[in-house]
Amino acid sequence: MSLLIRNGFVYDPINDVKGEIMDIAVKDGKIVEKVNERTAKMIDCSGMVVMPGGIDIHTHIAGSEVNAGRLLRPEDHYKDVEIKTLTTRSGVGHSIPSTFTTGYRYTRMGYTMICNPSMPPLEARHTHEELEDTPIVDKATFPLLGDWWFALEYLREGMIKECAAHTAWMLSATKGYAIKIVNPGGAEAWGFGRNVKDLDDPVPNFGVTPREIIRGLCKVNRILNLPHTIHVHTNRLGQPGNYLTTIETMRSVEDLSNGCDPVIHITHCQFSAFKGDDWATLRSGAEEIAKYVNRHSHVTLDMGQIVFTNTTTMTADGPWQYTLYELTGNKWVNHDVETETTAGIVPFVYRRKSYVHATMWSIGLELALLVEDPWKIYLTTDHPNGAPFTTYPRIISWLMSRKARERILKRINKRARKRSLLPSIDREYSLYEVAIATRAGQAKALGLTDKGHLGVGADADIAVYGFNPRQTDASRDYRVVRKAFEKAAYTIKSGEIVAKNGVITKKTEGRTFWVDLGISSCAEAASCPEILQDMKKRFRDYWTVELENYFIPEAFLKSSMPIQVKSEV
Amino acid sequence: MRPKYVFRLPVYADSICPDVFADKSLKEISELKLWEGNKQRTIGELFDVQETPFDPDEDAVIRLVGDLQKVRTVGCNMSFGKLLIEGDIGMRLGEGMKGGEIIVKGNVDSWVGCMMEDGKIEIHGSAGDYVAAPYRGSTEGMKNGVIVIHGDAGNEVGCYMRNGMISIEGNVGEFVGIHMRDGTILVRGNCGGRTGAGMLDGKIIICGRVSSVLPTFTIDSVKSSVKADGEKIKGPFYRFTGDIADQGKGKLYISKPLNPHLSFYEKYLQHESFRG
Structure with missing residues (x-):
């Protein structure tokens, strides 16, 4: 599927684009030079801000710790309920939302x-x-x-x-x-x-x-x-x-x-x-x-x-x-x-x-x-x-x-x-x-080459916010800006429109990024068999899990996204 | 209002509330939404609603009659007016109530007046557990208001209570005033054990029997009477303070004549060094 995002004010710091009116073409989940205008779906973004999709470098959203937090705080869920719709699942949680709610x-x-x-x-x-x-x-x-x-x-x-x-x-x-x-x-x-x-x-x-x-x-x-x-x-x-x-x-x-x-x-x-x-x-x-x-x-x-x-x-x-x-x-x-x-x-x-x-x-x-x-400091709250x-x-x-x-x-x-x-x-x-503090800078710090920008070849992760940066003085009309950032006019993930005006329109699966250092099994744990034996013994003595069961194979991840890394070892 | 049939599934009736009914016609009221199990229904589908002429000088009254044991969250967040319930009613009656009055001529289930902020609830029958308690996990208990129960009440009455008054004429279960921050609980009947566990401040008065007092409470004095909400209650009472495990300064009054098994505490009063 191809998309053409037209006439938005584009903010793309990695490619040094500062609010120029541009068209962004998307095909098969990537940003491309151009698409066939007759077959592509048009999104008119005139008078709106177009940015790469946001990136959060530090947010506690999953794992045993977060889950224990969920168990600890029923009163946190009670105050904030997400109702089931045709596309989304129900969920709860103000400070520690359930997994689905977090994604939405x-x-x-x-x-x-x-x-x-x-x-x-x-x-x-x-x-x-x-x-x-x-x-x-x-x-x-x-x-x-x-x-x-x-x-x-x-x-x-x-x-x-x-x-x-x-x-x-x-x-x-x-x-x-x-x-x-x-x-x-x-x-x-x-x-x-x-x-x-x-x-x-x-x-x-x-x-x-x-x-x-x-x-x-x-x-x-x-x-x-x-x-x-x-x-x-x-x-x-x-x-x-x-x-x-x-x-x-x-x-x-x-x-x-x-x-x-x-x-x-x-x-x-x-x-x-x-x-x-x-x-x-x-x-x-x-x-x-x-x-x-x-x-x-x-x-x-x-x-x-x-x-x-x-x-x-x-x-x-x-x-x-x-x-x-x-x-x-x-x-x-x-x-x-x-x-x-x-x-x-x-x-x-x-x-x-x-x-x-x-x-x-x-x-x-x-x-x-x-x-x-701004490339040195990014916006987080260390959620939650x-x-x-x-x-x-x-x-x-x-x-x-x-x-x-x-x-x-x-x-x-x-x-x-x-x-x-x-x-x-x-x-x-x-x-x-x-745009730097919320996406470009974080992408750069994380070393993600395909994210945080709208250049050709990047992942088509795009956020469109419904306010006109030339007419809105953010210093004075900060409420307008805040409202716009709360509900993106469009969120496009991997070339698909997933949210429109704060409503989730499509349910997709995200990928899990991990660094692929060329080690694919437990046995590659050590350079020599003695060290491997030593590790096995340690695991038997001090862990509740055997070393053999410790290694997560790639097949365990439903949508795995390995990042190839050339290390010096 | 009268239920059309005996409910088998829980009915979440937040909409039965003077604040919601205000300025609505009978037809509009009948169309208000509520949940029966996982189905959304209207009040008209579940209840016979009738309007009776009333004196405009008086407060409007919502009168509910019949078996309402499955009907929950009635009068949720109400701030004025009067609810009159003739029959037994379900959980979370008057949740988060901010004003007005609820009178129940029957029994109520658990969590009555939970997270209540003001107003009055009077129950002629008995109440279940967690009277005036906050939502699970929360520490925001009853902030103000009055709850009067003419019958008995269950466990954990006044959990995390912050202010206000709970008066119970009958007996109560265990853990009365657990984690209490302030306010007054008056129990005219007997009481289960572990009274006032974790209380920081406030006053609990037990006029009946108590099996024992927690070891984290220390006897303070013997009082001939105690005041509760302006009323003088004749004793004599043992006065304990605690819960010391939480550095609490709560006061626990326990009737002396009905609890002879606590008389051994008196010897601690004679020794200056034991006094808290």
């Missing part, structure tokens, strides 16, 4: 690819099964390797090459896309009721420091030539004064960069940008982090913006979730995933009148506005930790309009308002910059 809601906002950033390797099968049930959008998932026993041991011995070979096997075994590191060493220490204090505090029983883990895995990432950089949730996340740890984390891999390409992605940076000694003296460390990021090219960030709402926090950072439970007294889940990692879930309400929450709200926006290059992903249009309106920010500023905690840097920031994102 992203599609309605014009998003076409989402990344699930924390998958305990043991739960990979479960995660992939849930990703398969998330319709329409494409998916990728990152296994947690920052506390993986084998990696810790290899890195302690400085065996980077062996670690890389093992990581290649791990990524293939779990059908992952990138290396995710959560509180490196801290999650392992939490198994013994402890945490690591900073980058140079050795992990109990392993003697390797978080700095060595980050540097080691960063080198591994380069050896394997993975499309994405390491995806790091920093140590000391959520603790006042942690902005220094964050800067130190970025600095620790500075020398591993070739000078232009990023080597580290600091995720939900807002939670890692706290200054001060305790909650009462909490300040924003956004300025310092932005200053560092502006001067260096080896880092990318995502916001982790919070929105004042009732949501659910969930991370693999067990010790931090325990702290959150102690702060709130709310019901909670804390889980030790055998030898691999931890997880915690605590329902949370962000309140405007709370000094800490209001400061956090300000920090996220400060980061996005103070980092000068900062807020559900359905709040993205609201955050876009805050980025695009000073007036919209001021409206909220007036209503937040007085002391937080006084200390906020926002009143001194005049910057407002242009639509072009929004």
Whole structure:
């Protein structure tokens, strides 16, 4: 089937198209030079914005952790119900929607690819099964390797090459896309009721420091030539004064960069940008982090913006979730995933009148506005930790309009308002910059060559938003922009119209992206039989799963999308 | 209103509510939608609806008569007016109610007045479990208002209650006032165990017998009487505070004459060092 999207204002940052009126031709799920105008279906987009489909680099949408969150929060489902239609299935959930609802809601906002950033390797099968049930959008998932026993041991011995070979096997075994590191060493220490204090505090029983883990895995990432950089949730996340740890984390891999390409992605940076000694003296460390990021090219960030709402926090950072439970007294889940990692879930309400929450709200926006290059910071809420992903249009309106920010500023905690840097920031994102922060930049960071742009040969994932950028002043009419981003006029996925004016018109299956490093069976786990025997023994001793059953074959994925990678191992 | 037949399937009748009926003709009311099982129906299909002339000075009354045990969520989110129910009615009566009055001349099922914000519910029969409790998993219990039950009530009365008054003339089950934040619960009859578990604040008064008091409550004093919603209730009462496991400062009053098995607590009162 071919489509011709006519007369829209096209924003395609990767191809440097800034709101020019253009036609986009689509054939067989790809963007092509031209189509037969007589047979192609015309979509008149005059007076509308045409962008590549949205990409979310960090959103917890599937896996055992998310599912435990669903079980924990019946009251979250009760408030938000999605009714069955002829094309869509029913579903529930405000902050942790069911899989189908997640797919539909992203599609309605014009998003076409989402990344699930924390998958305990043991739960990979479960995660992939849930990703398969998330319709329409494409998916990728990152296994947690920052506390993986084998990696810790290899890195302690400085065996980077062996670690890389093992990581290649791990990524293939779990059908992952990138290396995710959560509180490196801290999650392992939490198994013994402890945490690591900073980058140079050795992990109990392993003697390797978080700095060595980050540097080691960063080198591994380069050896394997993975499309994405390491995806790091920093140590000391959520603790006042942690902005220094964050800067130190970025600095620790500075020398591993070739000078232009990023080597580290600091995720939900807002939670890692706290200054001060305790909650009462909490300040924003956004300025310092932005200053560092502006001067260096080896880092990318995502916001982790919070929105004042009732949501659910969930991370693999067990010790931090325990702290959150102690702060709130709310019901909670804390889980030790055998030898691999931890997880915690605590329902949370962000309140405007709370000094800490209001400061956090300000920090996220400060980061996005103070980092000068939009290619370095992307829009996320760390769904559902900062807020559900359905709040993205609201955050876009805050980025695009000073007036919209001021409206909220007036209503937040007085002391937080006084200390906020926002009143001194005049910057407002242009639509072009929004396109970078919500799709192009994320595609680039993820190394997706066929996504995030509308050039010939790209996947035909297109979002059309129903407002005229030449007549709408986003700074003043931010509500119009917000409404438009909430319900895309058209969402086109792989060349098919899947949503129109916020209504799902077609049910399709998304693909699961994973890196194909040429390892297709369990036996390729190690370079020599001795190591394989050793791994088998370890699995028998410490895991509930045998090594042979650990490996997920490609046939397990219903719609598999391997990305061929040429590694150096 | 009177059901046309005995319902076998649950009927979700959010539309039977003064706020929805207001300014509607009889015909419009008959056409309002509700669910019977998984089928959507109209009020006219399930109920005989009749209009009776009324005095314009008085509040309009919706009168429901008959066997309504399967009818749920009646008076959901109502904010004014009066519902008069003659017969037994199903779950979640007056859910999220914000004002007005509901009178039941019969029994009600569980979750009556759940998440209620204001108004009054009076039940002449008995009530099921979870009186005034929030939705499963939520901590937003009853915010205000009054619930009076002339009969008995089930377990977990006033779960996560934040304010308001629940008065029960009969007996109640276990876990009265569990996780209570504030407000008053008055039980004139007997009560199952584990009273006030996890309560942070508020007042629970038990005029009847209690099998035991949770070990996380400490005796505070013996009071000759206690006030509940302006009414003075004669004791004497043992006064406990708790739940200490949750650093709570709730007050639990338990009748002294009817609970001689609790008299051993009195010895702790004599020792200064034991006093909470």
